[in-house]
Amino acid sequence: MPISQKFLITLLMLPAFIAPAVAQMAPAPSNATVLHLSETADRNVPRDRLRVQLAAEITDPDPAKVQAEINRRMSAALARIKAVPAVAAETNGYSVSQENPGKTPPRWHGSQSVALVAKDFATLLTLVGTLQQDGLVITGLVPELSREARQSVEDELTDEALMRLRKRAEHIAVGLGAKVDLYRDLRIGNAATPQPLMRAMVEAGSLSQSSPPVAEPGEAVVSVTVQADIALAK
Numbered sequence: 001m002p003i004s005q006k007f008l009i010t011l012l013m014l015p016a017f018i019a020p021a022v023a024q025m026a027p028a029p030s031n032a033t034v035l036h037l038s039e040t041a042d043r044n045v046p047r048d049r050l051r052v053q054l055a056a057e058i059t060d061p062d063p064a065k066v067q068a069e070i071n072r073r074m075s076a077a078l079a080r081i082k083a084v085p086a087v088a089a090e091t092n093g094y095s096v097s098q099e100n101p102g103k104t105p106p107r108w109h110g111s112q113s114v115a116l117v118a119k120d121f122a123t124l125l126t127l128v129g130t131l132q133q134d135g136l137v138i139t140g141l142v143p144e145l146s147r148e149a150r151q152s153v154e155d156e157l158t159d160e161a162l163m164r165l166r167k168r169a170e171h172i173a174v175g176l177g178a179k180v181d182l183y184r185d186l187r188i189g190n191a192a193t194p195q196p197l198m199r200a201m202v203e204a205g206s207l208s209q210s211s212p213p214v215a216e217p218g219e220a221v222v223s224v225t226v227q228a229d230i231a232l233a234k
Helices: 003-025 063-082 121-133 147-151 154-175
Strands: 034-046 049-060 088-099 107-118 137-144 179-188 219-233
Touching: 034 147, 034 154, 049 063, 049 121, 063 088, 063 107, 063 121, 107 121, 121 137, 154 179, 154 219
Parallel strands: none
Antiparallel strands: 034 219, 049 107, 049 137, 088 107, 179 219
């Protein structure tokens, strides 16, 4: 058989192989009923990390003394913190500004803060109590949910949200005298949890120089949302 005839036969046979693949990828008919559904699965997960914000606060008529005292307190604090491997630290803003409180002589106020984070609550709170005795003050304390704890339930919540969405779609389809034809679009978000604001959560009297603060971690709500466009067929 000539090459040209073989080539023609091959071209004629291609649609038979291409058609099924095209049918699978074809969009739903323009007159099809399309559901736009969203389902969320959530779970309470114990907060497993504690964040404490402390600051060296100094006020004095001499700005040089203010800065020197801030540097001294913060250097001493960081030395103590580094001696506790379970606690991670990050220094934050440093500011010095002049104040004019009414008729009294001007004075300078300085501040530098440090954030401490740890999963060992007892160790961190004991360290914070020591830092309070060294002259630092607590400006915020809040339990958090770590990324690892959030991700540990992500797959289970995704499965749960997908199951809810599928059951709901099938239920609606039956009510309309139809059936689920195909899922045209599916959007799945990562596990999310509201981030708590940095706030004081210490018991009354715990800011004294004689005892460390007390904190209850509680639970955080972790959720996964699934959205889909679902085409129905009669």
